[in-house]
């Protein structure tokens with residue numbers, strides 16, 4: 001059999017080379033840079049759906065069908081290879097088909113002959129249709145982008161919801177504090193209310209038991225308050241209750257607790273004070289109340305009952321004993337301290 005690789009002329013070997021290339025890739029091109037002529041294989045025209053030899057055999061045929069968005073990138077790559085800045089020519093871009101649509105191709109080429117000055121004299125290459133894989137790749141990256149955007153949106157929504165939740169939680173916390181303080185504070189006088197007093201007394205009794213500390217309880221009540229209300233009106237009565245609360249609060253220790261039991265009746269818890277000392281403290285308060293004109297320049301007096309907690313006392317027993325002493329104080333003519 002004749003050996004096809006043994007050629008007598010350059011033309012024969014070129015023909016063989018181009019025939020082989022035409023078999024393995026779609027579009028073979030062969031460019032002679034000195035003449036400007038480009039030979040393209042029939043496959044090149046078929047791939048782009050042009051009539052064979054539809055246009056001139058020059059480089060402009062190729063340049064004219066490159067997608068405008070890819071053109072400068074392709075030229076830059078081509079020139080970099082020609083001037084030796086790249087040792088490999090391979091690039092993907094879009095070529096216009098005969099119907100005006102574009103086809104993604106990969107273009108690979110190699111300079112095979114050089115002029116004496118080192119410039120490229122001849123270059124051969126092939127265009128390969130990669131449109132299908134490219135569209136899958138583009139679709140994939142588009143989906144990826146959408147997914148990223150979706151994730152970002154989701155993150156934003158989650159962050160916004162978390163912020164809203166935090167705001168609501170803070171508001172809720174504030175409301176809870178408000179509710180808690182409302183449930184512990186007398187709305188008129190702003191001193192502790194009966195609820196707070198009962199809880200505190202319970203705690204103080206436990207503490208007194210635990211450490212064997214003294215603990216005294218006081219109940220005091222404005223004398224003839226009904227007459228004040230009747231003479232000056234309920235509003236004035238209210239202001240007197242507030243003024244009295246402020247005066248007593250300002251003149252007891254921080255550890256003591258003043259609370260409004262109800263109506264014109266108040267209680268004081270004196271932790272670590274024995275009966276005698278609590279009695280003295282109440283005498284001082286009684287004197288202060290007498291000395292200080294209340295709201296609307298009205299003078300009031302108060303009657304006090306004082307008793308010390310005894311080990312084993314129930315809260316009711318302690319309270320009852322103090323209440324009896326208050327009653328006794330009223331009996332004794334009011335504005336007195338009984339212990």
Ligand SMILES: Nc1nc2c(ncn2[C@@H]2O[C@H](COP(=O)(O)OP(=O)(O)OP(=O)(O)O)[C@@H](O)[C@H]2O)c(=O)[nH]1
Pocket residue numbers: 188221222223224225226227229233234235236237238241262263264330334
């Ligand atoms: N302004 C005002 N008056 C109140 C309030 N709560 C109760 N009172 C009045 O306080 C008065 C209490 O009267 P009593 O405790 O019965 O008797 P008192 O006139 O104080 O006489 P003694 O306690 O016996 O000295 C009543 O007239 C109640 O209507 C209040 O929140 N504001």
